[in-house]
Each structure stands twice: as C-alpha cells, then as structure tokens.
Amino acid sequence: MNARTMAQTFRSFDGTERATGRAARPERRSDLAAAVGSDASFIARGAGLSYCAASMGDGVLSVDMTRLNRVLAFDPVTGEITVEPGLSVGVLTELLAERGRWLPPLPGYPSISVGGCVAFDTHGKSQLHSGTFGDWVIRLTLLHPAHGELECSRSEHADLFGLTVGGMGLTGLITSVTLKTEPLPGSALEIEVVPVSSLYEAPACMSEAAPGVACLYSWHDLTRPGRELGPGIVFLERFVTARPASRRRPLLDVATRAPLGLWSRLFTTLALYGYRATQSPGRRRVLPLMQALFPIYGLEIYYFAFGRRGLREYQVIVPHERWRQFLDDLRPLLVSARIPITLASLKLFSGSAHHLRFNGTGVCLALDVPAVPAARALFGALDELAHRHGARINLSKDSRVEQETCRRLFPGYDTFTSELRAFDPARRCRSRLRERLGV
C-alpha cells in the first residue's frame, strides 16, 4: 500500500475558495481502506472541477480517486455498466459509444469523474427527458471507516443511497458505481439554431421543440439588460448518423487561468456580439458526439480568461409559473449591478427535489460573472429572489452560500443534515463546503 500523502493547497474551480490539507492518491482498491484508516478527516476528490471547495478542507485528507478509473463489469444485454469512481465521463462516453450505448445526463466537461457526478447528482442538456445522474445510478458501493464497505441501491440501504446521491461526497468514498445506459440513437448530433428575442420567450420555444430533440439549451446576451433582457439562441440537438471530423481540441487545461482577468464589460460585449454573429438563424451543423455532448471541450479559453481572481456562477431552477415574475425582479438587479454577464443559459428541468440536490421542475438559469466584489452582492440579492419565488440553487456551482441561507433555500436541509450526522456522527467526511453549509 502506498500510504504516502503530501501537503497541498487546493483551489476550487471557480478560483474563489482555497484550502490547505493533504492529498493521497490510491492506485489499488486495497489502498482505499488504508487511506481513510487513520483518524484524519477525509473527502474524496475526482477531477477537482467542482466550482466550490467540495473536495478539500483545511487539515483534511483529499483522497484523489482518479487512478481508480477502470470498468468493472458490463452487461451487453441490459447495457448496465459498473465502473470505478475515478473514470471520467468522457472516457465512459467513448467506451459506451463503441458499443452503441450512451448515458444521457452528462455534465459539460469530459474529465469530470463518475464519482463527482454522483456526489452532485449532476445534470446534462437533456434533463427534461432523462433526469439527473442519480436517476441512472442502479447501485453503488460506499466505503466509510466506521461502517466498512456497503452496497447501496434503492432497495438496499436505500436511505444511505439517497444520502449519497447528491450528498457532496460526505458519506464516504464511493468505490464503484453501477449505471444503466440506453441505446445510442446516432453517431453525431445535428444542432439547429433558433433565435429568441429574450429570456421571457425562450422557455416556451424550448418546451415546444422539446419532444423531438435529444439535447436542449439556450444561450443569451445579457450585456444590456436595461434595453433587452437576453436576446439569444435556442439550440436544438438531434441525433443523426454521420461521421463529422472532430473540430476542437483543448489547447490548455480547463483549470488553467490567465494572470489577469480579461472579462471586462467592453470585452464581454464584443465577445458576445461576435458569438451571436456566428450563429445564423436556422443554421444547422453536425458535430461529433464528444464535441456536442461536452460543449466546453476545446473552449477552455473561456475559463482561462477569468484570470486568477476567478469567476462566480449562479444556477437556479425557477418554477414555470414564477418565471416571468422572476425575470421582472431579476432585471433591475442586473441593471444596477453593472457586472459583465459572460454567460447566460437556460435548460428545462422536470423532476422532484430531494435533500440538497439540484433538481425540480422549472426553468434552469445559469449566470457566469467575474468574481469581482459586486458579484457577491448581486448573488446575495439573487438568493433573496430565489427564496421569494420558491427557486432552488445549485450548490456545486456556488462558493458563498452559508448555513442560514442554505436552510432557507432548501426545505430538505434539516433532514439531510440530521441523516448525515446520524450516519457519520464523528464527521469523518469533511470539506470546506461542509463547513460552510454547516451540514
């Protein structure tokens, strides 16, 4: 067993949280028990791409799971696949595609680990049709020093299963995940571009198109919220059989940041104007599977340009019936904040909320801004807005919400906290995120 650990300062993907702890990187399954066998607090770490400090904590041992990245079993008849948690969703997608299968709820970047997807119950661009990652987990194996290795599913240790899916890694180390998959409908995705005049109009356009598409999302320009609230584009993606050439390759690591932030208001206005100009109405293009399913792949420069001060993202699901009122209230906040909104995007969600997971039914809005001081004030105001409209925020994208706000925004906060503390009373699993949320 390699018990070697090293001191390491970690940084959240959004660059706004740091923690100094130790790191271990087991290579064998038998190393795992030893890695968490001491009295130290620990937390699993996958690709390290959570926007918040989920896989790190001061004085905490971060157990890097990326070397445990093997496929343990595959049933070609049912399509069920069992993998180690360090396998990336990109590699998983390639392996499944070779066998004519896929897993719809894919997050935006291919190096994100399967374990990380379980820990945050991530979603993809097809949430409306296929739910979140947790809906595709059949069972998982969990290792906790006080409980040993436990197999969990909806029928076995069901409470623990429910606590682990979207449980932010706080129930122990996931050692294997069994997923259902479905037949891959095509070898590429055709993307249709439909212009919309504002954020008000987009959800109706998306709902209308939803039955015939595999992936559905929109992009909006919020550089002039006082004049027009998010003119933009709805992207409709349908599977086709084609062999398009791969067009994009990453030029740099997605976590690399420029020395200085480049996303000023002027730069954002010019960049978004340029982007809109390339998206002709009615335009259709066919993209390779990997590029279409992981839209940020090859566009890492977007994150690079935020520089070392980092970025902040606000992602929220607003109930359909509150959407227009929510936008009416959002508009003056954006106008007065005077912060460049570098990304505004919508998805449609259909599901039920549980514990602290990012799920529910409504319109999902994501906003990216540079991590300037005014961003924190804006997002604080958005928390109030979310509370007023019964909306739910994505904790995996947030590095600021603290205990009281979290409790107000999540009706399941107290249940989650009490169940988690009952399972792990010694709080062996710890992270900066846990400390901040007070769970």
Place this chain on the structure above:
Amino acid sequence: MSEPLTSVAAPRTVIVGASSGVGRALARRLAAAGHDLVIAGRDRSELEVTARDIVFRHRRRCEVLCVDIADPAWDAEAFVGACLDRLAGRVDHLFIPAGGARADDRGPNPAVVAEITALNFVGPGRLGAGFARAMESAGGGSIMFFSSIAAAAPRGENSVYSAAKAALDVYAAGLRHALDGRGVRVISVTLGYVDTPQSFGMQLALPVSSPEAIAERLLKLSLGPAGSYHLPRFWWLVTTTLRALPRPVYRRLFRGRHSS
C-alpha cells in the same frame, strides 16, 4: 463483459508488475495496440480488475497470473511454462516493470539487502533468462528490463535498490551480448521520474512523466533494436553528469536528498 477478440497474428506479451503505475499503463497501451496479454504480479484481485477493464476496453485476451518474483521458493521455469500455456505456446514480448524501493533501505541495514535484491535483480534476472530460452527456441522476441536513475546515483538512501538496479543493467548488457544475432532483443530502460505511487508526494526538481506517456514510448522501444535507453531521453544527460561528478561535489549536492 465483452468477449475478447482472438487473432493468431496478435503479438503475445507478458508483463510482470502490472498492478499499478507504469505496468498498468503499459498493459492498457499494449492491449490497445492489439497485444494478447498475461499480466502478473503479487496482487491477484487488483490484476483481475485491471484484466477485466482491458478485455472490456480493447477486446484483447488478458490473463492473470499471481507471482512473487522476490520469493526464493518461486519457480521461474514453471512461470514461463504457465505463460506459454496461456498464450498458445509463444511469447513475443516480456516487460518486467516489477520492483521498487523501500523506506527502510537507509544506511547500513542488513535486514533489507536480500529482499530488495531479490525483487529488483534476482527475480527480474531469472525471468529474463527463463523467457530468453523460450524466445530463442521460438525464433525471436524482446525482453525489457527496467532500471532506474538511482543506479547512477548511489547514496545512503536506497543504496541496496541502487545496487540491484545497477546489477540488473549489467546483467541485461551481458544477456544482450549472449543473445546477439539469435533474434532475442534485450532492452534495458532507465526511467526518470514517473508519476507513480513511488514518486507521489515527493518534491522533484526535474519534470515528471505520466505513466501513459512512458507506456507509449515503451511500446515503440519494444519494437526497436536491442540496447540501453533512457526515458525521457534527457535523463541520459542527467545520469552521465551524475556519474562524472567529482565525489565531493556529488556529496554536497545530494546531502539529505531523496533518490527515485
């Protein structure tokens, strides 16, 4: 899981020391290149997981043999026979990344000399000799031994490990000479820093290679001529410089520093 593809033309390869690090990456890379494999090592359950993964990903045959080459009672001839059985009577390539340093190899410590030597020299040496005979009678093959930059920089820490690797280098050179012109290519590779459990957490002054990048280079080397190589190549300059340094300078330079 997927059924492995079988092909008479597929290269047949044995990797001893495939449980983790370079050995595991090498197994994946070779399977991707179409090799049928026997992967061997001490940790059977870990090897079986790796074998299942390889069969799924690459649809190649991948058999597991549990072996402890440091065990004095280990029967090298029987192991060669078992590999030949599993690979239909022929082995084209042998890789021996097995080995490793130990934390208690520090200063004069008689307790570790036999064990470290067995793992890093005697075991690989017996393997190489055993497979060399089988390859010679089959008409050819390649044998790859793994050395270390520690062989060029012996010091108080890892002194037995350094000596064992230096011995393995010399033995590989002798075997290469013995098998010259008989179709069996003996290759000795000195690895620099690789991002494996052995180097994890160490403060290293020179670049660290990924196991995958090293595996890619090893595959190419296994197809080339016999010889002694450094990976990455700049380590040749490092080891040559280390050997040429006057002892007082060397002592001052590496006082209190770890070896790889």
